[in-house]
Amino acid sequence: MTGSNNNKISPVKEVLTVCLTNGISFSGIIYGVNVKNKFKIKELEELLTAKKVRTTAMRLLVLKTLQKQKAAIGLQDLESVFEKADRITLYRTLKTFEEKGLIHSIVDGNGTTKYALCKEGCECAPKDMHVHFYCQNCRETFCLPKSKVPEVPLPEHFVPVETTLLVKGVCGKCSG
Ligand SMILES: [Zn+2]
Numbered sequence: 747m748t749g750s751n752n753n754k755i756s757p758v759k760e761v762l763t764v765c766l767t768n769g770i771s772f773s774g775i776i777y778g779v780n781v782k783n784k785f786k787i788k789e790l791e792e793l794l795t796a797k798k799v800r801t802t803a804m805r806l807l808v809l810k811t812l813q814k815q816k817a818a819i820g821l822q823d824l825e826s827v828f829e830k831a832d833r834i835t836l837y838r839t840l841k842t843f844e845e846k847g848l849i850h851s852i853v854d855g856n857g858t859t860k861y862a863l864c865k866e867g868c869e870c871a872p873k874d875m876h877v878h879f880y881c882q883n884c885r886e887t888f889c890l891p892k893s894k895v896p897e898v899p900l901p902e903h904f905v906p907v908e909t910t911l912l913v914k915g916v917c918g919k920c921s922g
């Protein structure tokens with residue numbers, strides 16, 4: 747593709763084509779998101795491909811944003827990162843990621859749904875879900891992948907779909 751080296755803002759598809767064929771990096775404005783830091787597209791693409799998610803510019807950017815987070819992020823916070831992207835597009839992207847096991851959602855201590863990237867070993871299956879921690883001081887929600895949610899004994903004919911365990915308290919950063 748030509749025109750990859752000028753500073754004009756290219757349409758999303760064109761920008762992507764440049765990146766995908768070269769396997770390197772891009773910077774530009776996509777969906778109103780200013781991508782100042784060049785980043786490696788390839789590993790993000792591979793992550794999507796591994797989970798059978800078709801690559802789009804939006805998905806790459808959302809994935810990149812989620813990767814940067816130290817704690818789980820809510821739709822509202824994500825919206826403030828993607829100033830001009832509409833909420834529905836963001837929400838759909840998150841839903842797709844969740845369905846494909848790329849991220850999982852957590853309802854935090856305030857009843858807000860937050861999303862976290864699935865780390866290695868995060869199966870996100872009901873049997874293998876980890877505990878989450880909500881810090882009442884900084885209001886961040888953390889994944890505790892090493893702490894698995896224990897299996898809860900249920901009455902006969904009760905079929906579990908999901909078991910969640912949220913520990914509330916003060917995180918290491920806030921208590922230290
Ligand atoms: Zn997960």
Ligand SMILES: [Zn+2]
Binds near residue numbers: 918
């Ligand atoms: Zn905290």
Ligand SMILES: [Zn+2]
Binds near residue numbers: 850888889
């Ligand atoms: Zn988690």
